[in-house]
Amino acid sequence: MLDGRGLIRRRAGARLWLSGLWLALFVLAAVLAPLISPQDPLAQDLMLERLPPAWMAGSEPGYWLGTDSLGRDVLTRIIYGAQVALAVALVAGLATCLIGSALGLVAGFYRGWADRIISRIVDIWMAFPPVLFAILLIAVLGTGLSSVILAIVIIDWTRFCRVVRAETLNQSKMDYVHSAKVAGFTRLRTLLSEILPNVLPTIVALLTLEMGIAIIVEAILSFVNLSISTDQSTWGGMIAEGRTSIHQAWWVLVFPLIALFFTVLSFAQFGEGLRERFDPVLR
Amino acid sequence: MADTIFQVSDLRVDVPDMTRKPLFGAAPRLEILKGVSFDIARGTVLGIVGGSGSGKTTLGRTLVRLVEPSAGRLLFDGQDITHLSDADMRALRPRIQMIFQDPMSSLNPRLTVGRTIAAPLGAGAGDPRVKAALEQVGLPAAFARRYPHELSGGQRQRVGIARAIAMRPDFILADEIVSGLDVSSQAQVLMLLEQLVVELGLTLVFISHDLSVIRRLCSRVIVLRSGEIVEDAATADLFERPQHAYTRELLDAIPIPDPSVRW
Ligand SMILES: Nc1ncnc2c1ncn2[C@@H]1O[C@H](COP(=O)(O)OP(=O)(O)OP(=O)(O)O)[C@@H](O)[C@H]1O
Ligand SMILES: [Mg+2]
Numbered sequence: 420m421l422d423g424r425g426l427i428r429r430r431a432g433a434r435l436w437l438s439g440l441w442l443a444l445f446v447l448a449a450v451l452a453p454l455i456s457p458q459d460p461l462a463q464d465l466m467l468e469r470l471p472p473a474w475m476a477g478s479e480p481g482y483w484l485g486t487d488s489l490g491r492d493v494l495t496r497i498i499y500g501a502q503v504a505l506a507v508a509l510v511a512g513l514a515t516c517l518i519g520s521a522l523g524l525v526a527g528f529y530r531g532w533a534d535r536i537i538s539r540i541v542d543i544w545m546a547f548p549p550v551l552f553a554i555l556l557i558a559v560l561g562t563g564l565s566s567v568i569l570a571i572v573i574i575d576w577t578r579f580c581r582v583v584r585a586e587t588l589n590q591s592k593m594d595y596v597h598s599a600k601v602a603g604f605t606r607l608r609t610l611l612s613e614i615l616p617n618v619l620p621t622i623v624a625l626l627t628l629e630m631g632i633a634i635i636v637e638a639i640l641s642f643v644n645l646s647i648s649t650d651q652s653t654w655g656g657m658i659a660e661g662r663t664s665i666h667q668a669w670w671v672l673v674f675p676l677i678a679l680f681f682t683v684l685s686f687a688q689f690g691e692g693l694r695e696r697f698d699p700v701l702r
Numbered sequence: 703m704a705d706t707i708f709q710v711s712d713l714r715v716d717v718p719d720m721t722r723k724p725l726f727g728a729a730p731r732l733e734i735l736k737g738v739s740f741d742i743a744r745g746t747v748l749g750i751v752g753g754s755g756s757g758k759t760t761l762g763r764t765l766v767r768l769v770e771p772s773a774g775r776l777l778f779d780g781q782d783i784t785h786l787s788d789a790d791m792r793a794l795r796p797r798i799q800m801i802f803q804d805p806m807s808s809l810n811p812r813l814t815v816g817r818t819i820a821a822p823l824g825a826g827a828g829d830p831r832v833k834a835a836l837e838q839v840g841l842p843a844a845f846a847r848r849y850p851h852e853l854s855g856g857q858r859q860r861v862g863i864a865r866a867i868a869m870r871p872d873f874i875l876a877d878e879i880v881s882g883l884d885v886s887s888q889a890q891v892l893m894l895l896e897q898l899v900v901e902l903g904l905t906l907v908f909i910s911h912d913l914s915v916i917r918r919l920c921s922r923v924i925v926l927r928s929g930e931i932v933e934d935a936a937t938a939d940l941f942e943r944p945q946h947a948y949t950r951e952l953l954d955a956i957p958i959p960d961p962s963v964r965w
Pocket of ligand 1: 717732734752753754755756757758759760761911
């Protein structure tokens with residue numbers, strides 16, 4: 420067929436492999452942080468403050484990406500920061516996805532009072548500006564990793580709920596749903612074995628997007644010092660510190676930003692790549 | 703009567719007419735079927751014709767209980783199914799099957815053909831009944847691994863037929879099943895259907911607005927106009943001695959395939 424599927428597949432291949440490679444590095448760095456880090460993430464040494472990256476004049480061996488204003492190794496702190504980012508992406512992403520998608524499927528398929536209640540709650544939720552909402556929640560829940568994750572789930576489940584509900588509604592109008600009834604399927608079986616496979620590509624795309632968003636939200640909260648205690652290294656915290664010394668030591672700001680940027684981008688691209696690779700309708 | 707599979711008496715379907723709903727209070731009812739009565743004899747092919755919007759699809763979907771009647775009585779094999787609950791209806795589902803007009807929408811796009819046919823049987827895609835059903839509709843067994851978008855329109859419609867007959871039903875409803883196909887696949891699908899009806903001893907209701915197709919396939923025809931039956935006759939009688947002006951109008955609208963032949 421002359422429909423460019425070959426082209427899509429080749430692009431999808433590159434997309435999937437490049438983003439997958441970065442995410443694999445990210446996960447490995449987080450899991451193996453104590454083994455692969457060149458330095459101790461918290462070791463301060465005023466003799467070593469603001470060392471430039473290894474390829475610049477005045478660098479010290481072993482400090483590949485330089486040090487910050489307290490003499491802590493930037494590469495090591497980025498690697499440890501990946502732990503927090505990974506935990507947030509996985510736990511907050513999956514929990515948000517499960518809760519939002521389940522409610523969206525129920526609302527879109529069963530309609531009636533369940534839909535009215537769920538849609539009303541979503542409407543109310545959407546009226547809050549998300550960043551303010553997050554800061555408010557942290558104020559109530561207290562700082563710390565689990566509060567950050569909880570706040571993300573509480574705020575962002577509506578993103579899944581809205582999209583999944585709309586898609587479920589669309590799918591429920593298709594004749595294959597009537598056909599399932601003629602085949603004698605129960606409503607629940609129709610939802611799980613007929614409709615869910617058709618909504619799943621949307622859910623996966625949203626999930627990978629959400630994982631990136633969760634990392635950004637954590638970084639923003641770290642940036643305004645509402646996330647995790649300051650001795651734990653987080654990308655957002657590093658960016659906040661780096662901002663103050665941008666003229667003396669740009670590398671403290673730039674390298675965590677690059678790590679954040681590529682990780683968030685890779686999550687989104689990975690989701691898109693998975694869809695193009697594994698969705699039978701696009702393949 | 704033992705050889706009557708469906709008995710329909712004074713069947714009515716109405717829906718709330720949202721276009722005329724007042725600001726407060728209930729919407730007026732829009733009558734789609736205004737009391738239709740007829741029987742379907744076992745092992746026969748009944749045609750339902752009528753103009754667009756006459757209620758053919760609604761009537762068909764009421765027979766298979768995708769639409770709930772608002773009044774009247776519907777007997778299947780002597781059992782009253784007019785208001786049978788979904789749960790009780792499930793026991794009868796395998797015996798009452800349907801082939802849909804649009805096979806693109808009625809086949810799940812993300813399930814393989816094999817799974818689509820096997821799932822209602824409670825079997826896996828490798829079940830021998832899947833292969834048998836595919837062969838009966840003239841498709842190679844390897845098609846079980848394909849997805850609907852990898853098939854042609856005619857092949858898709860054959861899969862729709864295979865799914866229906868795999869259940870070994872007594873009754874099949876076919877609603878405009880060839881109207882989306884080109885002329886040559888239409889002829890093939892119709893030939894297949896004709897042959898299956900005989901082979902499997904099926905009772906078939908065939909909905910179409912194409913009278914030449916009805917003439918070929920059906921032994922009896924019901925003519926529907928705005929939710930009412932205007933004529934109910936054996937096919938030969940209907941074509942030779944149409945009783946109702948509306949039927950004559952429909953007959954006159956058939957394009958004559960060969961200009962030298964006159965009706
Ligand atoms: N859910 C509904 N709500 C309101 N009106 C409906 C609904 N379903 C059908 N109708 C109306 O009922 C009438 C009969 O519809 P139906 O689909 O049964 O016609 P049909 O004979 O199958 O037409 P066609 O040949 O175009 O398929 C139409 O006027 C249609 O607009
Ligand atoms: Mg119709």
